[in-house]
Amino acid sequence: MHSVEEALELVAKHTVPLPTYECNAVEALGSAMAHDLISEYDSPAFDKSMMDGYAVIAEDLEDGPANLEVVDEIAAGVTTKEVIRPGTCARIMTGAPMPPGADSVALVENTQIDSENVHRVMITETVTLGQNVLKRGSLLREGQVVLSAGSLIRPIEVGILSDMAKGRVTVHRSPSISIISTGDELVSAQEDPAPGQIRNSNGPMLEAMAAEAGAQVTQLGIVKDKRQDLADAISQGLESDILILSGGVSSGVLDLVPSELTAHGVEQIFHKVCIKPGKPLWFGKRVSGDKTTLVFGLPGNPVSSLVCFHLFVRCALNRLKGRSEAPLYVPGFLLTRDFVNKGDRPVYFPAMASRKEGSGATISPLNWKGSADLATLAKANALASFAANTEYEAGQFISAIMI
Ligand SMILES: Nc1nc2c(c(=O)[nH]1)N[C@H]1C(S)=C(S)[C@@H](COP(=O)(O)OP(=O)(O)OC[C@H]3O[C@@H](n4cnc5c(N)ncnc54)[C@H](O)[C@@H]3O)O[C@H]1N2
Numbered sequence: 001m002h003s004v005e006e007a008l009e010l011v012a013k014h015t016v017p018l019p020t021y022e023c024n025a026v027e028a029l030g031s032a033m034a035h036d037l038i039s040e041y042d043s044p045a046f047d048k049s050m051m052d053g054y055a056v057i058a059e060d061l062e063d064g065p066a067n068l069e070v071v072d073e074i075a076a077g078v079t080t081k082e083v084i085r086p087g088t089c090a091r092i093m094t095g096a097p098m099p100p101g102a103d104s105v106a107l108v109e110n111t112q113i114d115s116e117n118v119h120r121v122m123i124t125e126t127v128t129l130g131q132n133v134l135k136r137g138s139l140l141r142e143g144q145v146v147l148s149a150g151s152l153i154r155p156i157e158v159g160i161l162s163d164m165a166k167g168r169v170t171v172h173r174s175p176s177i178s179i180i181s182t183g184d185e186l187v188s189a190q191e192d193p194a195p196g197q198i199r200n201s202n203g204p205m206l207e208a209m210a211a212e213a214g215a216q217v218t219q220l221g222i223v224k225d226k227r228q229d230l231a232d233a234i235s236q237g238l239e240s241d242i243l244i245l246s247g248g249v250s251s252g253v254l255d256l257v258p259s260e261l262t263a264h265g266v267e268q269i270f271h272k273v274c275i276k277p278g279k280p281l282w283f284g285k286r287v288s289g290d291k292t293t294l295v296f297g298l299p300g301n302p303v304s305s306l307v308c309f310h311l312f313v314r315c316a317l318n319r320l321k322g323r324s325e326a327p328l329y330v331p332g333f334l335l336t337r338d339f340v341n342k343g344d345r346p347v348y349f350p351a352m353a354s355r356k357e358g359s360g361a362t363i364s365p366l367n368w369k370g371s372a373d374l375a376t377l378a379k380a381n382a383l384a385s386f387a388a389n390t391e392y393e394a395g396q397f398i399s400a401i402m403i
């Protein structure tokens with residue numbers, strides 16, 4: 001049985017980034033940069049006033065307030081050739097290019113127009129050299145890497161791409177995911193279950209997780225534990241980049257999923273991972289012509305499905321999107337109570353992480369009742385990571401995965 005780290009490595013090894021295309025930056029939200037973005041110019045491209053006021057020569061104000069001649073008025077978006085010489089200044093607006101000769105900006109609040117001559121102004125503050133001026137290239141230099149390949153496109157990056165790349169960007173196509181929920185006991189969320197039946201919570205939950213991760217989702221619904229029904233659904237699901245099935249992957253007689261996948265040409269990469277919850281996880285790959293489909297058979301228990309999605313499906317999604325690896329574990333949570341993991345599998349235990357003023361991040365394992373207990377997860381924002389056969393004491397530091 002593979003460790004979590006080995007299984008993650010195998011998922012990564014078998015996942016190749018999807019083809020790229022160019023689109024508008026806003027459309028690319030949630031995708032990853034396919035290439036570095038190199039600055040084509042200095043930013044700002046000119047020495048720029050950061051305040052409304054007067055562009056001055058700082059030396060003119062060295063000895064305190066001075067009365068200067070106003071020789072120009074410069075608004076944002078225009079340039080001027082009027083040179084500022086000793087004893088003169090220019091009225092300037094925030095964002096406007098500095099006129100030649102001037103080196104600093106005095107705030108308009110600290111000035112007074114001469115009542116007898118509107119072309120003169122009294123500057124009542126002393127100004128230090130360069131005050132309120134953003135120098136050309138002080139934010140970015142031409143040729144500098146602004147955004148690296150693999151980085152996530154958030155609204156911040158959309159702003160930068162609009163400034164530096166005409167709002168266009170090349171990204172990897174977003175992955176498509178099909179979802180099948182297997183099990184004779186399942187009825188849809190809208191139906192009333194008969195005795196022994198349960199509502200399909202995994203299907204919609206996995207659909208929501210996939211959508212949240214930016215995938216194009218096809219919901220293939222509930223499939224009974226019958227070979228033909230499963231075969232039909234699998235054929236359809238294999239058209240996507242990722243096919244997720246939930247249920248039917250452990251060792252029961254009706255656990256048809258692994259054999260039916262193999263019959264469809266899906267090569268098994270691994271079956272079973274040393275993890276709790278999620279041990280029966282199945283992972284494989286089908287290559288047909290130039291189309292590759294990654295297939296995850298997630299364990300039917302809802303929390304097992306959720307944990308496996310967070311760890312393994314997310315890893316595949318990130319790689320398909322060309323995203324550079326985001327660290328999975330967040331270290332440094334102070335455990336608030338003793339915890340014993342008597343089992344022989346590392347456990348990812350639902351927990352509440354918090355940060356109180358004055359203290360660091362703490363983590364409290366919840367009163368979780370096992371793989372079928374999804375309700376307790378509603379109170380969780382993290383999966384606390386505990387090694388197999390290990391006793392932990394309150395006050396120890398542990399890692400967690402944020403969910
Ligand atoms: N002899 C063994 N039995 C089991 C093993 C094992 O190693 N040997 N592993 C156990 C573990 S761990 C898990 S997890 C489960 C997972 O089994 P399956 O993936 O085969 O899932 P099912 O048996 O189909 O279902 C398990 C459980 O989850 C409920 N379920 C299934 N689908 C859904 C859904 N779409 N929505 C909500 N709930 C669902 C199902 O009714 C069962 O209660 O196997 C153990 N057994």
Ligand code: MOO
Binds near residue numbers: 276304371
């Ligand atoms: O791995 Mo199962 O998910 O322990 O319940």
